[in-house]
Amino acid sequence: MPIHILDDAVASQIAAGEVIERPASVVKELVENALDAGARQVEIRILEAGRRLIEVTDDGCGISSAELALAVARHATSKLQSAADLFQITTLGFRGEALASIASVSRLTLTSRTTDSAVGGRIRVEGGKVAPLEAAGGPPGTLVRVEDLFYNVPARLKFLKRDLTERQQIDGLVTRYALAYPHVRFHLYHDGRPTLQTSGKGDRREVLANLYGVDVARQMLEVDYQDGRLSVTGFISPVALTRSNRRELTFFVNGRWVQDASLSAALLQAYHTLLMVGRFPIAALFITLPPDAVDVNVHPAKAEVRFRDQDGVFSGVSRAARRASRAKTQLRTFFTSSTPSQKPSAPPPAFWSRRTT
Structure with a gap:
């Protein structure tokens, strides 16, 4: 076979393979985008372990309609200006690859509105092909819908584990980010059922209890x-x-x-x-x-x-x-x-009282 340049679709799918391995990879990239946008609440909805739908909604700063098409382009980012910035990174994302990679192996819909805009925008990408920008309503923030993940890469789809395993991967990932960002409210749903709901009050033990159970969190x-x-x-x-x-x-x-x-x-x-x-x-x-x-x-x-x-x-x-x-x-x-009379006694924290009554 002679040497030739790969077409854009194949090159994009190869690049996506390095970043998007499974549904949990998509959730990770979208959650990190939401956190970088300053979100105080992140809602994740999953259908069929992420094969059918991954939807992430946040109340962050949003993306202006004029930049939506650029947001799904490869190597487009607001987080770097020069190579020197690579050694001063304070954000979770920085390469400008996540949305483009996800869009190349799924049917992606990106809807967003900034706080200073009366109307937001919506853009759809299917297998890397970008549809025209549409006007869209909604609250400030961003909503990303990823449907039919790996529909155009059947080989990758076959390598996904059973639904229980893929759900556990997503649960573990979201719960760990909830631990790292206890002041952010995380709501996770699988097939319409709530799996994780944190208060966003900054209490990491509350999240530990969700992850390991109250007894373990207490210890x-x-x-x-x-x-x-x-x-x-x-x-x-x-x-x-x-x-x-x-x-x-x-x-x-x-x-x-x-x-x-x-x-x-x-x-x-x-x-x-x-x-x-x-x-x-x-x-x-x-x-x-x-x-x-x-x-x-x-x-x-x-x-x-x-x-x-x-x-x-x-x-x-x-x-x-x-x-x-x-x-x-x-x-x-x-x-x-200490003798029994010397032992200090204190009521358990209010959180544990709430969880155990």
Whole structure:
């Protein structure tokens, strides 16, 4: 076969394959767009595990009608101006690929209105082909409908797992973002049934209870560590509360969910000699660093990062987890050594009273 240039449709589907692997990938990109837009409420509606419909609505700043066609074009973004900006990224998205990639493998409808516009706009894209812009009403914010995902890539459709697995992937993703952004209200529906509803009041334990149940959320140890420019907050489980795999180790770096082996190793080092072989803790840790200390442009799906000071971050995460665990141990020792009359008594937080009555 002679060398030739791929046509735009094939090139777009190849590019989409690096970013959009399954329905949860679509949800991730759309939720991140909503958060970047300053949304305080994000609603996600799923039909047939995302195969038939993924709909994400937010109350963010919206997109002007004049820019809607540009929003679904490849490499179009409002978040970068120059290559130097790649090392000062403060947003979740920055490549300008998400909407174009999704639109190339689905039937996408984008409706949006800014707060200073009386009327919004709507644009439809089917398999990468853009229809004319239409006027549309609606509240300020953005609504994205993704229908018939992978309808034009049947091979990719065949590789999707059963509906239960795909739903679990979506549930896990949305719940983790709800943990990272507790001041945002998240509502998730599967086939019309509510799966997750958070209050947006900033209470991470409330979201932990949705993810793991009230009993587990109650036992989790709070992490709050600061060392210079590094901040580590979140929750880890006590030694008695473990899992048989690493799937419950969740890390966010500057608001971005990442999968990083060094962060997992740093956390596990804090539990060194305390856990049985083959057992792993539960953790949700949120690491904050200056943007120039993290390189986020290393993975097509932005799921990996590189740290400028890898050793410093490693030791900081490990130290933060050890301090949280040590504080719990000291508190338990104090209670055990106290007489019954000396033991402080305090009512449980109002949240737990609400959940258990």
